[in-house]
Amino acid sequence: MDGAELAYDTALSTLLAVLVYVLVKVSLDAIRQWRARISVLIVGSGPVGLTAALVAVRSGKVLKLTVLDERYRTALLCRPQQIALDPRSVRFLLRLGVDFDNMEGCWRGEHFFTKVGVFQEHLLSILEQKRQKVEIGVHLGTKFSEEYLRRIPGGAWPKVIIIADGSCGDSCSVLGISSDYIVESCHAYGANATIERLDQRQVPTPEIKAHNLYFDLSAYGVDALKEPRNPTQPTAKPGFHLKIYGTFRNRYMALACTAADTKMVRFLRHTANSSIMKNIFHQSFNAYKTDIEPRLNDLTLHHMQCSRKLFEIMLSHRRVSAAYIEGDNVAVTVEGEAARVLNFDTGCGVNLGMRGLESLGTFIYKTATALDQNDVFEALSAKIQHSKQVAETFRQTGLASTLFE
Structure with missing residues (x-):
């Protein structure tokens, strides 16, 4: 065998080795991503919090889902306020399995109107049906506090915490997230x-x-x-x-x-x-x-x-809408009126919260399949940018689409 043939065989062997390595790595990464499952904690079981729970389940990356709310079930479901769901929100909720035909309310065109309590009860019933696929715990009458966090065993912290406890909630301060608003x-x-x-x-x-x-x-x-x-x-x-x-x-x-x-x-x-x-x-x-x-x-x-x-x-939106707790390796995102709120009630506050949830599924998927902290930071950065865009879009055109037209 001359030198040229030897060089050719060496190059071919190297190429085959590289191809095998790449194929094995890609296959292992695909299997790892497919099997990746995380624990998610949602604070707040209002319309946004419960919708976030459905998004988490639908992501296919949640092994254990916990929902907390300091209100008891009776106080939660008897709320008489009405919410209006615009066509975009309706389409988003339909993809999550919401059945408007079996919910008390009324339509006008593609808009749906119902009571907050009725909407929450329907979402809770959907979560109940998902228990066969995901370990779901809904703990009403349980406040998210420093004491609650101390009771979590070491190494058992959730990978993702979603704060949706409303404009008056204090869960962000429990996690050390700034309360400053723009x-x-x-x-x-x-x-x-x-x-x-x-x-x-x-x-x-x-x-x-x-x-x-x-x-x-x-x-x-x-x-x-x-x-x-x-x-x-x-x-x-x-x-x-x-x-x-x-x-x-x-x-x-x-x-x-x-x-x-x-x-x-x-x-x-x-x-x-x-x-x-x-x-x-x-x-x-x-x-x-x-x-x-x-x-x-x-x-x-x-x-x-x-x-x-x-x-x-005026529209107030939280200066810090997502964070990373390094010691416990936890990604936190703030949603709904805990993230952004108007000083003016137009009846569309829930829709503003729904906009923020449109990027939540991707955020959970990327966090669950992250290889290292850099991947988590990229997921957090994308979530922060989307949250800012939701606020800016509403500030520029929100009233025009919900009230002026």
Whole structure:
């Protein structure tokens, strides 16, 4: 055998060895990823927390799932507030196995409206059905605290912790995550009102929207029709936008307008007369309510509470929305109103929380199959970027899509 043949055989043998090594490594990595399973802890069993639980189960990478909530089942499921699920949220939930046909509520187009308690009970029933595939523990009446963490045996900490305990929760502080928020304007002004009438039924109803509203404030010296116009300034979207939502018993109203320096807006932002806004909501409700519900009159007006004046609509989102606890090798993500919240209730707060969950399945998969800390950090970085994008998108266009259109 001459030198050329020897070199050829050596090169071929080396190539075959490399190919075998690559094939074995790829196969072992594929098997490792396929078999990878982790433990996940979710703090909060509200709509976002329970939806996060379904996302975790659907990821196929969860061996043990634990859901905690300091509220007991009765307090959790009797909540009368109504939630509105837009088409995007509906499609997301359908992929998770939510059966809207077997849930109390109503449709308008592709939007679905139901009560918070009904929605939570349905998600709990789905989780109950998943126990055959995943070890699931739902512990209601159990508070997430430093004492709870101390009771976890060494080495048994969950790989992923999802915080979804709402805007008033303190679970992030238990884990040492900063409580700082970034507060940004949504370029709009708004006001809210609530009406509780115990003689009405707790029945979910579709939202009612009205646009381009003006109010007769001439009695207070404000005439919208004589508003001076500045030709050098771009024309703002005219008038106010109204949304009426909630059940017949618990009615809510949101009134908003794009930020504009008009005489009427200035007056309603700075007036000290609280009866003006109450009168606006009173007249608006009677003008746009459904035909089958009673009007508000002077005798029932005391059932309504509302903002004293227009205020700037602000979105607060957590400066740190994900973290890594190095000593225990735990990845933490913050979701729902624990991550971002409006100072203005439009009835779409759950939808804002659902947006954040759209990247949760990928985050869990990448964390479960990570080879080292760098892979976990990449998963955390992607989750943080998505959380920021959710906040920025809503700040720019959220009110337009949920209230102004």
